[in-house]
Amino acid sequence: MGFARTCSVALVGVEGVVVEVQADLEPGVAAFTLVGLPDKSLSESRDRVRAAVVNSGGEWPQKKLTVGLSPASVPKAGSGFDLAVACAVLGACERIDPRVLADIVMIGELGLDGRVRPVRGILPAVLAAADAGYEQVVVPECAAAEASLVPGVSVLGVRSLRQLIAVLADEPVPDEEPEAQGRPDPLLAGLRVPGTGAATGMNSMGAAQPDHGHDLADVVGQISARTAVEVAAAGGHHLFLEGPPGAGKTMLAERLPAILPLLTREESLEVTAVHSVAGLLPPGKPLIDVAPYCAPHHSATMQALVGGGAGIARPGAVSLSHRGVLFLDFSNRPSGVRVTRLGPSCGHPVPVNRLPPFLSARRREHAGRHGWRGAGWYSTT
Numbered sequence: 410m411g412f413a414r415t416c417s418v419a420l421v422g423v424e425g426v427v428v429e430v431q432a433d434l435e436p437g438v439a440a441f442t443l444v445g446l447p448d449k450s451l452s453e454s455r456d457r458v459r460a461a462v463v464n465s466g467g468e469w470p471q472k473k474l475t476v477g478l479s480p481a482s483v484p485k486a487g488s489g490f491d492l493a494v495a496c497a498v499l500g501a502c503e504r505i506d507p508r509v510l511a512d513i514v515m516i517g518e519l520g521l522d523g524r525v526r527p528v529r530g531i532l533p534a535v536l537a538a539a540d541a542g543y544e545q546v547v548v549p550e551c552a553a554a555e556a557s558l559v560p561g562v563s564v565l566g567v568r569s570l571r572q573l574i575a576v577l578a579d580e581p582v583p584d585e586e587p588e589a590q591g592r593p594d595p596l597l598a599g600l601r602v603p604g605t606g607a608a609t610g611m612n613s614m615g616a617a618q619p620d621h622g623h624d625l626a627d628v629v630g631q632i633s634a635r636t637a638v639e640v641a642a643a644g645g646h647h648l649f650l651e652g653p654p655g656a657g658k659t660m661l662a663e664r665l666p667a668i669l670p671l672l673t674r675e676e677s678l679e680v681t682a683v684h685s686v687a688g689l690l691p692p693g694k695p696l697i698d699v700a701p702y703c704a705p706h707h708s709a710t711m712q713a714l715v716g717g718g719a720g721i722a723r724p725g726a727v728s729l730s731h732r733g734v735l736f737l738d739f740s741n742r743p744s745g746v747r748v749t750r751l752g753p754s755c756g757h758p759v760p761v762n763r764l765p766p767f768l769s770a771r772r773r774e775h776a777g778r779h780g781w782r783g784a785g786w787y788s789t790t
């Protein structure tokens with residue numbers, strides 16, 4: 410018989426809810442039950458955790474094991490609970506002192522070999538843990554920099570479950586091979602959010618970071634358009650640009666982030682949290698302190714624009730451009746996409762509203778005959 414508990418965090422949108430992970434061992438036929446509204450990927454953590462514990466030199470208890478995730482009413486998704494489940498089980502079978510585990514929040518996926526893998530949304534998870542009063546957080550080593558952005562929390566980055574067991578049991582910490590330098594984690598590398606105009610890559614200028622090579626000084630002439638860009642930047646206004654092809658509308662829009670002020674610390678954490686949930690943070694530079702820029706392709710679907718997804722939400726272009734610039738170039742947008750649904754009536758907390766409906770092909774033709782040439786962009790505040 411044994412009982413241990415530790416904590417992890419469930420993500421609801423881009424906000425975290427601290428979840429208590431409890432493990433209970435009873436005499437009986439060996440079994441492993443996971444309760445507390447887990448989704449499919451979390452249910453599979455039973456097999457990952459068992460393999461990781463055994464491959465980390467631990468002994469799997471041959472008893473009736475129940476792991477509960479509390480509060481049971483909050484749906485839990487993803488593999489980020491693996492580390493907490495493994496440690497709760499090891500605490501219940503007294504491989505680790507259960508008293509050490511109670512006040513620690515653990516976030517990370519386990520590989521079958523016991524390696525600790527990164528998950529999306531580390532920053533909002535650690536923010537939630539700090540808000541709930543927790544002061545110690547364990548995360549995958551490659552996400553330690555991201556977790557350390559949260560003030561008042563001491564962060565332990567681990568490469569493997571073996572290392573974490575050694576730290577918690579006060580034993581010498583074994584050395585583990587680090588991830589290859591400069592290579593982003595295969596889980597997150599090359600991840601694209603289709604249609605949002607955002608993607609991670611090998612370079613440090615990931616999706617979240619606007620290209621500061623763009624300078625408003627490159628724009629020749631266009632005095633009134635430049636003034637409009639400056640006024641929009643100063644006041645956080647929406648802006649509509651109209652002009653013939655090649656007039657420089659896209660060029661002006663791309664240069665807006667460069668004249669926006671740096672984000673405050675609070676805004677940076679907000680924006681970084683959204684990009685963290687999207688899995689778009691560039692490796693090695695987790696904090697986004699400049700206004701993001703998002704230019705979704707004109708054929709982007711509604712889901713790519715407003716986000717969605719089952720389990721852990723996948724932010725769309727609107728959320729990814731939070732506190733920055735969302736550039737909607739709709740001169741070629743098919744009339745079938747109803748962007749008017751972005752308005753408040755759909756109940757989605759989008760920072761952009763009052764977007765004009767796109768013109769139907771017939772009205773576009775009519776407008777074209779009367780001088781309408783469409784391309785527009787909006788800044789979000």
Ligand SMILES: Nc1ncnc2c1ncn2[C@@H]1O[C@H](COP(=O)(O)OP(=O)(O)OP(=O)(O)O)[C@@H](O)[C@H]1O
Nearest residue numbers: 627628629630631653654655656657658659660784
């Ligand atoms: N005022 C300008 N100063 C300097 N270069 C300019 C200017 N206007 C246009 N250009 C050049 O023309 C190119 C095309 O401009 P841009 O793509 O911004 O036009 P656009 O108005 O967005 O066209 P479209 O309606 O086809 O999207 C720019 O990349 C830039 O090299």
Ligand SMILES: [Mg+2]
Nearest residue numbers: 658659738784
């Ligand atoms: Mg253009």
